Amino acid sequence: MFKGSMVALISPMKPDLSLDWEALHKLIEWHIEQGTKAIVAVGTTGESATLNVKEHVEVVSKVVAQVAGRIPVIAGTGANSTSEAIELTQGALDIGADACLLVSPYYNKPSQEGLYQHHKAIAEAVDIPQILYNVPGRTSVDMLPETVIRLSKIDNIIGIKEATGCMQRLQDIRAGVSDDFLLLSGDDASALEFMRLGGCGEISVTANVVPAQTAKMCELMLAGQVEEARAIDEYIQSLHQALFLESNPIPVKWALARMEMCTDAIRLPLTQLSEQYHQPLLDAMKSVEVL
Template identity: 70%
Template sequence: MCEDLSVDWDALHKLVEWHIAQGTHGIVAVGTTGESATLNVDEHIAVVKKVVEQVEGRVPVIAGTGANSTSEALELTEKAKGVGADACLLVTPYYNKPSQEGLYLHHKYIAERVDIAQLLYNVPGRTAVDMSADTVIRLAKIDNIVGIKEATGDISRVQAIKSQVDDQFVLISGDDETALDFMQAGGHGVISVTANVAPAAVAKICELIQQGKVEEAQIINQQLLPVHKNLFLEANPIPVKWALAEMGLIGHAIRLPLTPLAEQYHQALRDALKAASIEVVPA
C-alpha cells in the first residue's frame, strides 16, 4: 500500500518482476499476503488484471477468488477469468462454518458455472471450517477442480487424498513449516508465505524434492526455519509485509483492521531474516 493506503502499483510491478527473476514457479495474485481481505472488488480484479498483463504468460497466475458468500466468490471467479487468470484459488467460506455438504455444494456451484481451473483452499486456522479429505475427494471428480492448497499441516492428508484421486489432481501445501514433509509424502509443491521474502530458496526446495534430492532440500529448509516460524509472530500478512518493507521492496503502509508489526517482534524477525541470509535495509 502507498502511504495514502491506495494500491501501490509500482511496488507490485517490482515484486512480480523480482519473483520471476528469482525463479518463482507461479504468482498468486490477491492471496492473503496480498491483503485480499482489505481490497474491494474493483481493486481485487484490478490487481489480478495488472499481474496477468505484466506476467505475459511467463509463469501461471492464480487469482485468489474465495469468499464466504457463494455469490461473491462466483463473481470474483468470473471476473478473474475475464481478465485472463490461469486458475483461481478459492478458500473455504469463512465465518459461516458450513457443513461438509455446504462446502461441497459451494465449490461445485462455482466450478460448474465458471470454466477455469480451480484450486480448493483449506485453512481452518483462519476460516473456522475444515474441509475433510472425503469432501476433497468428492470435489476432485469435478473436471475443473484441479487441486487443493492444504494448510492444516496434517501430513496424513496427503495420502488420504492422493490415494483416492486422479494423478493429475495437484496437492499443494499451504504451511511452510511442514511443506517439505508434505512434498516428501507425495505433495506437489507449496504456496508459501516464506517465498515472499525468499523466493529463490523456496523454489529450489521444490525443485530438489521433485528431483529426489531430499538432503539438499533439507539443508535449505533448515536455514529457512526461523523465517517460517517468525513470519507468524502476528497474523499473516502483518509480519511478511513488515519484512518486505525492511528489505526495501515495499512501503510500511497497511490497511485496517491490519496494523503494522508490533515493535516487540521487530528484532526477532530481523534476526530470522539475517539467519537465512536475507538482506534488510540498515536501520
C-alpha cells in the same frame, strides 16, 4: 503447470493505503527473475479481505498483464458468499488468469455438504481451473478429505492447497484422488515433508522474502534430492517461524519494507508489526542473509 514454489504475493500499498502499482511491478519482476514458478494474486497474503471487488480485479489484471505468460497466475477468488465467489472467479477468467484459488467459506461455518455445493456451484458457473484452499485456522471450517475427494471428481477442480500442516490429512486425500490432482502445501514450515509424501509444490508466504531459496528447495524435492532440499529448508526454517509471529501478512509486509521492496502499510483491522516482534524477525532475516 502448477508445481514447485508459488508465491502468495502481498498487495503492496502506499502510506495512504492506496495500492502501490510501482512496487507491485518490482515484486513481480523480482519473483520471475528469482525462479518463482507461479504467482497467487490477492489471496490471504494479498489482503483479499480488505480489497474491494474493483481493486481485487485490478490487481489480478495488472499481474496477468505484466507476467505476460512467463509463469502462471492464480487469482484468489474465494468468498463466504457463493455468488460473490462466482463474480470474482468470472472476473479472473475474463482478465486471463490461469487458475483460481478458492478459500473455504469463512465465518458462516457451512457443513461438509455446504462446502461441496459451494465449490460445485462455482466450478459449474465458471470454466476455469480451480484449486481448493483449506485453512481451518483462519476460516473456522475444515474441509474434510471425503469432501475434497468428492470435489476432485469435478473436471475443473484440479487440486487443493492444504494448510493444516497435517501429513495424515495429505495421505488421506491422496488415497482417494487421481494422480493428476494437485496437492499443494499451504504451510511453509512443513512443506518439505508434504512434498516428500506426494505433494507437488507449495503456495508460500516465505517465498515473498526468499524466493530463490524456496524455489530451489521445491525443485530439489521434486527431483528426489531430499537431503539437498532439507539443507535449504533448515536454513530458512527460522524465517518460516518468524513470518507467523503475528497474523499473516503483517510480518511479511514488515520484512519486505526492511528490504526496501515496498512499505509496510497495511489496512485495518490488521496493524503494523508489534515492536516486540521486530528483533526476532530481524534476526531471522539476518540469518538468511536478506539484510
